[in-house]
Amino acid sequence: MTATEAQTPECQICGTKQRSELRRAMIVRPAVSKIIQQKSGNWDENGWICMDDLQQYQHLYVQSLLEEEKGELTELDKEVIEGLRKHEILAANPDIDFDKNLTLGQRLADNIASFGGSWKFIIIFGLFIAAWMGINIAAIFAKPFDPYPFILLNLVLSTLAAIQAPVIMMSQNRQEERDRQRAIYDYKVNLKAELEIRQLHQKVDHLLSKQWERLVEIQEIQMELINELREKK
Known part of the structure; x- marks a missing residue:
């Protein structure tokens, strides 16, 4: 000792x-x-x-x-x-923290962009245009409210496109920000895992080296005891 x-x-x-x-x-x-x-x-x-x-x-x-x-x-x-x-623990779901900070306008923009990029919107909008044109063509002799070539319909479509475009861009910007948050979380988790693994390897190598030194010392002591026993005989 x-x-x-x-x-x-x-x-x-x-x-x-x-x-x-x-x-x-x-x-x-x-x-x-x-x-x-x-x-x-x-x-x-x-x-x-x-x-x-x-x-x-x-x-x-x-x-x-x-x-x-x-x-x-x-x-x-x-x-x-x-x-x-x-x-x-660095691993977390960035979407949960990100969604908590969204305002009512941002949530509304995301919902509009999601609905505007779906088949449901295309079908409903297609039926709306067909109904608009059908009503005005059928009522051509009864003074339709938007006769051919449907100038009012073109104005409605232009207004819708002008409003929908910035809404979709706002939603895309938030999606990019969400992707950046995910990338940051992934980087932090990967870096921590790499450092942990590196430290673990070094620690295991160090412990094995110390254990080997102890075994060599024990072996030397055993050899000395064996030599002493031989000399006594």
Whole structure:
């Protein structure tokens, strides 16, 4: 048992002695250990570290990793790093948050655009035009309200097209904004998953390396014991 192990376990960084919050320093990956050594100047792999300090330095490591690969961090990158530190779930449905902020006019524009781009609208509008023309042609000898060539009908169609076009454009702009929100959510989730997987690989490699070192030490001790037994015989 080393001198460090014989003492009461405490965090090397903040000095906390809550055993439930402490972890062995040997499980910390070398890249994170290097940052701890640079920031605190005191690091012993045989010592202990609390979860709060460990998460803080892991946060600094991820931040430095992204800065090294991408240069200056964006606000999205900072949100992902913060979510990674707090173990937050970033996956969400952006449509729910987006639809909550829609005004009555925006909802009405979306419904009009949805209806105007359906077969139901085409059929109803086709029947309306046919009825309009049929009534005026049938009543040609009784002073129809819109005789051929249907000038009033052309005015109605032009007005409808002039109103419908900006409504559809407003709906399309919101659809583009919704797509951007989805892309942002996808980027944040993918970046967090990539960082989590990278940290997991590094941690597994570090643990395997430490386990191999321990096995080598045990094997050396066993060989020494075997040699002593042979010498005694």
